Amino acid sequence: MVARLPSLNGLRAFECAARYMSFTKAAAELHVTQTAISHQIRRLEDELGVTLFLRLKEGLALTEEGQAYLPGIRAAFHELRHATQALLASRQNTVLTINTLVSVASKWLLPRLPSFQQANPDIDVRISASTDLVDFRQGGIDAAIRYGRGDWKGLRADFLMSDEIFPVCSPALLSTSKGLNTPADLLDHTLLQVSGMTAGDWNRWLSAAGESATLAEGPRLTFDLAMMAVQAAVDGQGVCIGRSTYVADDLRAGRLVAPFALRLKDELGFYLVTPHETADSKKIVALRTWLMAQQYPGEIFV
DSSP, X not given: OOSSOOOHHHHHHHHHHHHHTOHXXXXXXXXXXXXXXXXXXXXXXXXXXXXXXXXXXXXXXEOHHHHHHHHHHHHHHHHHHHHHHHHHHHHHHTEEEEEEOHHHIIIIIHHHHHHHHHHOTTOEEEEEEOSSOOOHHHHOOOEEEEEEOSOOTTEEEEEEEEEEEEEEBOHHHHTSSSOOSSGGGGGGSOEEEEOGGGTTHHHHHHHHTTOOGGGGGSOEEEESSHHHHHHHHHXXXXXXXXXXXXXXXXXXXXSXXXXXXXXXXXXXXXXXXXXXXXXXXXXXXXXXHHHHTSOOGGGGGO
16 A cells, blocks of 8 residues: 555656557647656556556557556546636636726725725735726726716616815915905916816806806816826816815815815716626625725715
């Protein structure tokens, strides 16, 4: 009786050679020489004290002992492969890749992410930032935080938050001679805004404030990213038409102030978007549960 397991290399060589009934083909699969396969199997036979192969002129044949040994060895290697695949799949399943807009990632998600990681230390979070809609099946993305109406075809969309729209500026700007006592005083300041879907925010807010559209025709700075417009406001370069998602933390920290009481509720909102087939996976449920438990920016303005 063998006191220990025989050589794993010998067992692997035996299983492979028995599958092909060829040392040459086994050597090709295992990326070794035919001589190495022959030596490994001979060493295995010596360890076991039995002959596993008959070396015949016309080729190989299994002995009775080899035929009896092969099913168990084959099953063992199958279990090893299965266990390895399961391990790798399990490891991959702990990786959570979230795609969102650059400004959402920078101004909202990243400052809060440590609490998710603390609550879910087994999940490896990866952040992908882009403005394009993602292909979940081809892009390796598990979940996305997207802005819109929540009507993305074929995807599950869970509402997270909506924006309030209102001007913000540096506290230092209020102490200047120009001041900001009424919306009409905006005429004396550079207006900061973001291009794209939110380019009309200033006009909307001024209209709601009862001001003429001509007020919005003064000097403006336009940015591609909300985070850049917000930073320009923090730096005192002008008055930004802010959105609560992007300015809440700066308001709390005192880096920005909201000089006027009027705030517009946006009809669009932010959603957690996931494919239906993976929406109830453990890692996405963990993300959804955490997101739903967050205090969202609009709550501080009630």
